[in-house]
Amino acid sequence: MMEVKIYKDAPVPGRLSQFWRKFRKHKGALVGLIVLTLIVLMAIFSPLIAPFDPTEQFSDYLRYPPAWTADGVNRHLLGTDDLGRDLFSRIVxxxxxxxxxxxxxVVIAAAVGIALGAIAGLTRGGIEYSILRVMDIILAIPSLLLAIVIVAIIGPGLPNAIYAVAIVLIPHFVRIVRASIREEMAKDYVLAAKLDGANSIRLFTHSILPNILPPLVVQVTLAFSTALIDIAALGFLGMGAQPPNPEWGTILSQSRAFIQLAPWTVTIPGLAILITVLSINLLGDGLRDALNPKEHP
Incomplete structure (x- = not known):
């Protein structure tokens, strides 16, 4: 006998559909996602987008204003700097x-921070205490100040700036991973995995880590914006990327002496940093709201 359904089964949306439904409600996050995507595409295809080599100098076009001004030229869309280098190409x-x-x-900080956080969350005693106290000491010092101190000790340069900024970001990952593990350890699925004979490594990688990914994703976006600002600040102070590398902070540092004669050489790279950091933060806010399990779809 054929079964007759009186009520039509409602389709159950998947995790990705639920996430996108909540994420798209955050208009600012959508704008941030679009802007950041465009910036990432610009970075990937920079050789195709930039009209000139970033170090090429045009001696006949020193400190030319952007093309839309009265004294600008079309070949240099955003103008040139004090050495005649095309500013648009350097920004790209x-x-x-x-x-x-x-x-x-962020990759370095996340890898080390997750590993240390897992150790602190799955163990007790001296190891956990030592890790947490070291993280507390690092967190007690402002991140940029600590990065400057580290670079001053080990010497200026791009590799040292990377290590310094990574070190100041590690404690944030350690704290969030440890707190998330302690919260998950009280749940039934962790007890079931223990009874099944899972060791600490398998317990974390197969059971706990997939369930703490949402706060980690949010932390990655926040760390990304912090890293961008700190690297630009170190470049501005002459402790990060060195000329003629077209890093945004270094461009600002080289142009600050001409802020009155050529203000666009300072304004444009500053806006590039501002827009990028703002789009990352907006995206992070949207991810936090969309990945929050307490929020209903």
Whole structure:
């Protein structure tokens, strides 16, 4: 006998559909996602977008204003700096350097922080106490100040700036991973995994880590914006990327002496940093709201 359904089964949306439904309600996050995507594409395809080499000098076009001004020229869309280098090309190539360095810093900080956080969350006693106290000491010092101190000790340069910024970001990952592990340890699925004979490594990688990914994703976005600002600040102070590298902070540092004669050479790279950091923070806010399990779809 054929079964007749009186009520139509409602389709159950998957995790990705639920996430996107909540994420798209955050208009600012959508704008941040679009802007950040465009900046990332600009960084990836910078050789195709930039009209000139970022170090090429045009001696006949020193400190030319942007093209839309009365004294500007069309061949230099955003003007030139004091050495006649095309500012648009330097900003485009600088996006690759600034975003790439920030991504590398976040990867290093996340890898070390997650590992230390897992150790602190799964163990008790002297090891946990030592890890947490070291993290507390690092967190007690402002991140940029600590990065400057580290670079001053080990010497200026791009690799040292990467290590310094990564070190100041590690405690944030350690804290969030440890707190999330302690919260998950009280749940039934962790007890079931223990009874099944899972050791600490398998317990973390197969059971706990997939369930603490949402706060980690949010922390990655926040760390990315912090890394971008700190790397630009170190470059501005002459402790990070060195000339003629077109890193945004370094461009600002080289142009500050001409802020009155050529204000666009300072304003444009500053706006590039501002827009990028703002889009990352907006995206992070949207991810936090969309990944919050307490929020209903």
């Amino acid at each position: 190539y600088g996006s690759r350097l600034s975003l790439g360095l920030s991504a590398l810093v």
